[in-house]
Amino acid sequence: MTTYVWDYLPEYESERADLLDAVDTVFSSGRLVLGKSVRGFEEEFAAYHGVAHCVGVDNGTNAVKLGLQALGVGPGDEVITVSNTAAPTVLAIDGTGATPVFVDVREEDFLMDTARLEAAVTPRTKAILPVHLYGQCVDMAAVEAVAARHGLRVLEDCAQAHGARHHGRPAGALSDAAAFSFYPTKVLGAYGDGGAVLTADEETERRLRRLRYYGMEERYYVVGTPGHNSRLDEVQAEILRRKLTRLDAYVAGRRAVAARYEEGLGDLAELVLPRTGAGNEHVYYVYVVRHPRRDAVLEALKPHGIHLNISYPWPVHTMTGFRHLGVPAGSLPVTERLAGEIFSLPMYPSLPRDVQDRTIEALREVLASV
Ligand SMILES: *Cc1c(COP(=O)(O)O)cnc(C)c1O
Numbered sequence: 042m043t044t045y046v047w048d049y050l051p052e053y054e055s056e057r058a059d060l061l062d063a064v065d066t067v068f069s070s071g072r073l074v075l076g077k078s079v080r081g082f083e084e085e086f087a088a089y090h091g092v093a094h095c096v097g098v099d100n101g102t103n104a105v106k107l108g109l110q111a112l113g114v115g116p117g118d119e120v121i122t123v124s125n126t127a128a129p130t131v132l133a134i135d136g137t138g139a140t141p142v143f144v145d146v147r148e149e150d151f152l153m154d155t156a157r158l159e160a161a162v163t164p165r166t167k168a169i170l171p172v173h174l175y176g177q178c179v180d181m182a183a184v185e186a187v188a189a190r191h192g193l194r195v196l197e198d199c200a201q202a203h204g205a206r207h208h209g210r211p212a213g214a215l216s217d218a219a220a221f222s223f224y225p226t227k228v229l230g231a232y233g234d235g236g237a238v239l240t241a242d243e244e245t246e247r248r249l250r251r252l253r254y255y256g257m258e259e260r261y262y263v264v265g266t267p268g269h270n271s272r273l274d275e276v277q278a279e280i281l282r283r284k285l286t287r288l289d290a291y292v293a294g295r296r297a298v299a300a301r302y303e304e305g306l307g308d309l310a311e312l313v314l315p316r317t318g319a320g321n322e323h324v325y326y327v328y329v330v331r332h333p334r335r336d337a338v339l340e341a342l343k344p345h346g347i348h349l350n351i352s353y354p355w356p357v358h359t360m361t362g363f364r365h366l367g368v369p370a371g372s373l374p375v376t377e378r379l380a381g382e383i384f385s386l387p388m389y390p391s392l393p394r395d396v397q398d399r400t401i402e403a404l405r406e407v408l409a410s411v
Contacts, residue, residue, distance in 0.1 A: 046327070046350040047226050051391035056283075060232065063279040075254075075272055078279035083237070085285055090211045092219075092239045094246035097273025098253050101200040101222020104236035105133035107271060108220045109168060111238070111248040112194040114139050118167035122198075123153045124356040124368075125376045126172045130198050131357045133220075139167065141366060143358055145373045150318045151175065151329065151383070154375070155183035162187065168194040173202035173212050175352070176228065176295075176324040177317060181207055181215045196220060199239075201326035203228040204292040208320040213239045223281055226389075228295070228326050229288050231277040294390025295325040298397060302328060302386060305401035309408055327352045328388040335382045337411045338404075345403040350385045 053060065067078055079097045087095035098104050114120060116138030122130060124143040134141040144157040153171050169188055171179035181197075188195045195216035199205075202212040203221065213219035221227075223235035238249050248265065251258055256268025284291075299315070306312055313331040317323045329352060332338050339349055356376045358368035370377065387400055 043346045043348060045348055046385050046387045047389050049225055049230070049232075049389075051393065052389070055391065056287075059283050060280055063283050064276055067276045067279045070275075073275055076275050078275050078282060079273050082273070082278040082282045082285070085282060086221075086237055087239060089285060089288070090214045090219075090239055092214050093241045094239065094243065094249075096238050096240075096246060096249040096253060097278055098236040098238060098249075098271045099273060100234040100271075101220060101224060101227075101236040102129040102133050102136075103253075103269065103271045104200075104220035104222060104238050105130060105170070105196070105198055106136045107249055107252045107269065108196045108218045108238045108240075109134065109137050109139070109170070110252055111240070111245045112168060112196060112217055114167050114194070117165065119163060119165045120168045120170050121158060121161050121166060122170040123172055123174075123376070124358040124373050125151055125353070125379060126174060126198070126357060127200065127353065128357050128360065128362075129200075129222075130170065130172055131363065134170065135363075140165075141357075142166070143368060143373055143376075145375045146379070148375055149316055150177065151379055152177070152318070153179045153184075155180045155187070158184065158187040159190075162191050162193070166191065166193055168196060170196050170198055171216075172198040172200075173205060175315065175329050176201055176205055176326040177321040178202060178205055178207035178212050178215070180318070184216070194218075200224075200227060202324060203326075204288050205324045206322040214241075217242065218245055223277065228291060228324050229281065229284060231284075232280050233274065233277050235273050235277040235281060237273065291390045292324045295388060296323075298388055298390070298392050299323070299325045299328060301394075301397055302401065305398075306330075306404065309405070312404075312408060325388055328386045329383050330386060331379070331382045332384070332408075333382060334411050335384055338407055339384060341407040341411055342403055345399075345407070347400055347403050349387075351380075351383060352385050354380060356380050 200222035251265035256265035
């Protein structure tokens with residue numbers, strides 16, 4: 042039997058009746074696009090976070106892009122973010138016509154090193170885009186302080202942080218707007234693509250509704266600057282409504298898996314397990330560990346049938362697709378070092394216990410010899 046870091050089929054088996062009923066609800070409703078399910082999900086997702094507004098969009102990349110555009114980011118602006126993230130974070134900035142500017146991450150939690158923000162601000166800086174990577178939040182008080190000092194907007198990339206909390210407040214309620222992805226692997230995942238943007242500001246919400254709907258406020262008449270077709274699909278929205286009621290249970294399941302890893306692997310000297318930062322409640326979107334001989338460890342696990350993932354093997358600024366940014370290799374030393382040492386253990390709430398036990402055993406055996 043082969044073990045992978047993620048599998049939705051155990052979840053589908055247990056939630057099948059509800060999910061198929063969600064599909065039938067939409068198909069029977071007489072309205073297939075921007076109907077009751079999208080509106081209902083938007084209200085329920087906003088309420089879950091205690092934020093006034095939610096606008097459903099087609100995926101997380103466009104949630105970041107439209108979120109930035111709604112906050113006024115466009116060509117000529119700079120947006121400060123990290124290179125240790127999913128490439129879409131940076132693609133979304135690029136997509137607005139703005140320039141991504143990177144700060145390095147911290148050794149202890151692999152998140153934005155907020156002590157470096159101030160030095161990255163220029164007269165062109167318009168926004169800061171902290172990424173709540175792997176399932177825990179960036180130090181938002183520090184981000185907010187720099188933003189306030191320089192009059193910058195802040196958009197949280199919450200694609201990996203559904204259900205996470207920071208000093209008691211939900212991720213997504215900590216800045217001007219927050220972008221979520223519901224890609225199937227995410228902590229709250231659809232059965233296909235989806236995304237959403239949260240904001241407390243009514244004008245930002247209006248812009249978002251326009252931006253996702255061709256730039257229209259009414260049918261057939263474009264008023265907004267370059268709009269998109271970025272609607273959240275009605276079927277995915279209904280599935281997400283059902284799954285939102287189980288989000289806290291999914292998070293609890295992930296924490297239980299993380300606790301078992303700590304118990305089974307916590308004593309291994311060279312293996313660094315995830316550390317939860319002060320004030321954070323981690324949701325473990327991915328369970329990222331670190332080892333100085335990572336590649337040898339992954340190779341040695343393969344004969345055991347265990348194929349692990351790396352999130353992420355290449356820092357964004359080193360990819361040829363981002364060469365135009367002109368950020369030289371070597372300029373983000375912590376990010377670049379981490380990319381060679383991190384890997385992810387299987388993590389999803391329905392992860393079978395025996396699969397996890399097998400992973401722990403194999404890893405203990407392999408680490409004794411690499
Ligand atoms: C998944 C992800 C995205 C992009 O979401 P999609 O729905 O795949 O477009 C953006 N940022 C981060 C940090 C992600 O993990």
